[in-house]
Amino acid sequence: MLPMVAQAAELPVSASESDIQVETQVPADGYSQSKVTIIVRDKFNNFLAGKRVFATFSKPDGEMALAEKTTDTMGRVEFTVRSTTAGTVRVVATAEGVHLNDEAIITFVQPAGCLIGNSRNIFLLGYSARETTYFYGGDCKRHAYPEHAYESWYGDGSSGGEGMTAEVLAGIKLGAGVSYRPGTLIRFQDSSRVYIASSGGVLRPIASEAVAQAILGDGWAKNVRVISVGYFITSVFGREINGPLDVDSSAGGVELSSPSV
Numbered sequence: 001m002l003p004m005v006a007q008a009a010e011l012p013v014s015a016s017e018s019d020i021q022v023e024t025q026v027p028a029d030g031y032s033q034s035k036v037t038i039i040v041r042d043k044f045n046n047f048l049a050g051k052r053v054f055a056t057f058s059k060p061d062g063e064m065a066l067a068e069k070t071t072d073t074m075g076r077v078e079f080t081v082r083s084t085t086a087g088t089v090r091v092v093a094t095a096e097g098v099h100l101n102d103e104a105i106i107t108f109v110q111p112a113g114c115l116i117g118n119s120r121n122i123f124l125l126g127y128s129a130r131e132t133t134y135f136y137g138g139d140c141k142r143h144a145y146p147e148h149a150y151e152s153w154y155g156d157g158s159s160g161g162e163g164m165t166a167e168v169l170a171g172i173k174l175g176a177g178v179s180y181r182p183g184t185l186i187r188f189q190d191s192s193r194v195y196i197a198s199s200g201g202v203l204r205p206i207a208s209e210a211v212a213q214a215i216l217g218d219g220w221a222k223n224v225r226v227i228s229v230g231y232f233i234t235s236v237f238g239r240e241i242n243g244p245l246d247v248d249s250s251a252g253g254v255e256l257s258s259p260s261v
Contacts, residue, residue: 011042013051013098020091020104028086028108033171036079036104040071040095047075048095055079055093071095083108084140084173121161124169133161134169141175148225152181152197177234185216185224188232194224196241204238215244 018041023034038055040048051071058064069077081089091104122142124132133150134142179201180186186195186203194212195203206212212220240246 011044011046011048013048013095014041014043015098015101017041017043017045018095018098018100019102020093020100022081022091022104022106024105025107025109026081026083028083028110033080033082034106036081036091036106038077038079038093038095038100040075040077047071047073049073049075051075051095053077053093053095055091057081058090058092059085059087061087081106082171086110122164122169122172123161125163125165134172135178136172137175139175140173142169142172143175143178146177146180146231147227148184148186149178149180152184152225153178185220187224187226188229189226190229195237198238200236202236202238205240207240207242211241211243215241 019039021037021039026032026034036055038053040051040053042048049071053069053071055067055069055077056064057067067079069079071077081091083089086108089106089108091106093100093103120136121133122136123134134144136142180197180203182197182199184197186197187193194206196206198204206215209221216223
C-alpha cells in the first residue's frame with residue numbers, strides 16, 4: 001500500500017526519510033544527461049507535496065550550480081545534469097530549509113566517441129537550417145559556420161542534417177569555427193585584397209589581379225565572397241601567392257566530403 005500524500009505544511013520534512021536518486025554514470029559529451037529525482041517525505045514516509053527544494057550541484061574544481069523547484073503530489077522534483085568535462089558532480093539538497101541526509105554523486109566519463117554521430121550537420125528545430133546550422137565534428141563539439149562559410153561548402157542548397165531543440169544544442173560544447181572550403185575566394189569589406197582559402201582554414205593573399213586571372217581565369221572576381229571585417233582578427237593567413245606555381249593543391253578547389261574545422 002502506497003503511503004498517504006500529506007498536505008503541504010502539515011508535517012515537517014524528514015532529513016532521513018527523504019532521498020536523492022540519480023543516474024550515476026553518464027558520458028561527458030554535453031548531450032547525454034543524468035536525471036536527478038529528489039523525493040521529500042515526512043518521518044512516517046509520507047510524500048510531501050508543495051515543498052520548496054533547493055538542489056546544489058558542485059564539482060571538485062569549485063564550480064557550482066543551484067536549482068529550485070516545488071514538489072509535486074508525489075513529493076518529487078526532477079532536474080537534469082549534463083557536462084562536457086569528465087569528472088564527478090556532487091548533488092545535495094534542502095527542502096523547506098531542512099538539509100537532506102542523502103546525497104548523490106554523478107560520474108561523467110570521457111566518451112569513447114560522439115554519441116550522436118560525428119561529421120554531420122545539426123541545426124535548431126523550427127528555424128531555417130542554413131541560419132542555425134553547426135558542423136558536429138569528431139571532437140564531439142559543434143562548430144559554427146562563419147559568414148559565407150556555409151555557402152562555400154553547399155552553395156545555395158541545403159546540407160540536410162539533424163534538427164535539435166535549443167536545450168540540446170546548448171548542451172553541446174562550442175568549438176572553433178568551420179573553415180572555408182579550399183579554393184574559396186575571400187575579400188574583407190574594408191579592403192580590395194583577395195585571399196584564397198587553403199587547407200586548415202589558412203587564407204593566402206593573391207599578389208595582384210593579373211596573378212588572380214592567370215590562376216583562376218576570366219570572371220574570377222564574380223566568385224569573390226565579401227565578409228565582415230570582424231573575421232579578420234580570427235583568420236589565419238599564409239604566404240602570398242605570386243603565380244600558378246605558388247598555389248598548393250589544397251587551395252585549388254579539391255573536392256572534400258565534409259567541412260573542416
